[in-house]
Amino acid sequence: KAGVTQTPRYLIKTRGQQVTLSCSPISGHRSVSWYQQTPGQGLQFLFEYFSETQRNKGNFPGRFSGRQFSNSRSEMNVSTLELGDSALYLCASSSNGVGQGGEKLFFGSGTQLSVL
């Protein structure tokens, strides 16, 4: 079974631009979560999608948005990039989400975004 695939692996953008990151979950997984990882803030939850619906959202500005398609693939978009958006963006999938059932997450290798 293929793992979680994130593209691209590396991305360099300039301030003010926008960027779209892609995540293909493990086949059969309906939940996709996104996390931002920086040295200063650690791993911060962005949002989670389940069956094409955003089910939960972290404390990020509206410049960060996402969506999920019918095949469970997900995209994350960041508009009007700021220097502070430089981070490793990680996508994770699971069958139904972590919830109370205690599922584990399967992570992709991440997209390293640098904003200049």
Next chain:
Amino acid sequence: SQQGEEDPQALSIQEGENATMNCSYKTSINNLQWYRQNSGRGLVHLILIRSNEREKHSGRLRVTLDTSKKSSSLLITASRAADTASYFCATVWNDYKLSFGAGTTVTVRA
């Protein structure tokens, strides 16, 4: 914030020694999970312990959970160079999301 805190922040040990790291959290949880991350890559799930469990083993890993103290520990026995990584605890306190701690960076010296 529910985010856990790991202790120590960094740990350097000799190959063959044991490594212990601790995690504390703030509110009641459903379960607690430990993940490993190698050098800026994705996280890999190691072990999950539910709130009604006190100890769990998986290979060279041993996890304990003390809900009265809101803390957990991860023990790696007989460490190897391949265990060099960052280790994160993550708690599920609200449906649908994991809150991660800041992590413990473990270096295993040959």
